Amino acid sequence: MAKGPGVAPPHPHGLAAARPRRTACRYGAGAADPLPGFKAHLAEMSERLEPLLHLSLIDALNGPGRDAAFWQDTRIAQPAIVAVSLACAQWWTSLGIKTDVMLGHSLGEYTAACLAGVFSTDAVLQIVTKRARLMAGMPAGAMLAVALDETGLNSLLLQHSELDLAALNGPRQGVVSGPADAIEALANDLKQRGIPTQRLRTSHAFHSRAMAPAASALATFLTSQTLNRPTRKFISNLTGTWITPEQAVSPDYWARHMLAPVRFAHGLQTLQEKGPRWSLRPARDTCSAHWHAARG
Structure with a gap:
């Protein structure tokens, strides 16, 4: 249920958040000034990411010379997407908005899992950065x-x-x-x-057998990470229904997640049948980002 100052409770079934997976972002001081809370949360995400990416996400978003090719580099795009999504979620929380259930599209499921407590913020940024580098090393597609x-x-x-x-x-x-x-x-x-x-504007054949070596390496990497049972409900892209605690903490699940089809339509159907009537998602005007369909 969404609650907050000046926010009337919506439908009794609650509030859902849908989270994107791949984006090309454009962000500037002028666009962000009306949203100082979001800007502060994004700056925090940028600081956490800088040692991993060896660049400042805030500077990349604000500075000149970052063309579409820069943002289509999956090594940059994937961590940036998760950072922006988490900043949006933190901003909404600061406004008193809390989602009951979540649905992410591919990479967006990592954001949902983080918000559900499966990964810590630092862990999910590290995992997604590793995932992106592994995928970038696969043959072009x-x-x-x-x-x-x-x-x-x-x-x-x-x-x-x-x-x-x-x-x-x-x-x-x-x-x-x-x-x-x-x-x-x-x-x-x-x-x-x-x-x-x-x-689609992609560099690789994501969610295909071409990612198999990367998926295997990711599963190995995840065995060194702490994965917790979720404390909030979110939908699995693999099944299109609610993820189980056993799936959420399994490195093999996240490896298969890289290879298998994203059953987003099934997930939407699950929300319609059993979930809330209201939805909330990162949007261009809300997060000062332009979301584009792509894969990563």
Whole structure:
């Protein structure tokens, strides 16, 4: 339930937060001045990240010369996304807003897990930075959004065996992932069939078999980290339903999370069926960031 000064209790079912996974951020003093609380929380996240990234996130966001290519570098983008998301969440909490349940998209599940107590703030930033470096070291690849349902996508992938199902974002909103030449061939094939597609701005084939060595290395790394049973409810991208305590503390779960399709549409359905009626999510005007669909 959302509570706070001047905030009337919403629907009795409570409040949900949805969290993004990949973004290109633009942030400036002018945009942030109306939100000094958020700016302070982001500055704290930047300080925590600086020893890991060897750069200041605040300076990168405010300073000149940071083009789209800089933010598409997954080694920078992934930690930046989590930092901005956590800053948003901390800002909302300072306003007296508390979510009952959470749903993240891919990387966004790490933010949800952190807010649920699975990872500490410093741990999640360290883990996501390690995850990003591991993924960046994998072969280059590509991703394609396709206007087909899960059945249609699975049928399609039987004809394009080099590709994997990467995400299900809606009833007819899927994403496939794999080598760039195979993605290009699929895009041409679907164009001839009149099926809408859109190439995503990614450097790698995220959520595909191409990430297997990175996933294995991440599982090994996580065995040295402290993972706690969640104290708040959030939805698993792997199943599209509520994560179990056993999943949340399992390094193997987070390794599979890197490889398996993001069942975001199923997660939304879970919220509609069992969760709250109100939702809250980081948005351009709220967090002074421009959120773009991409993968990472």
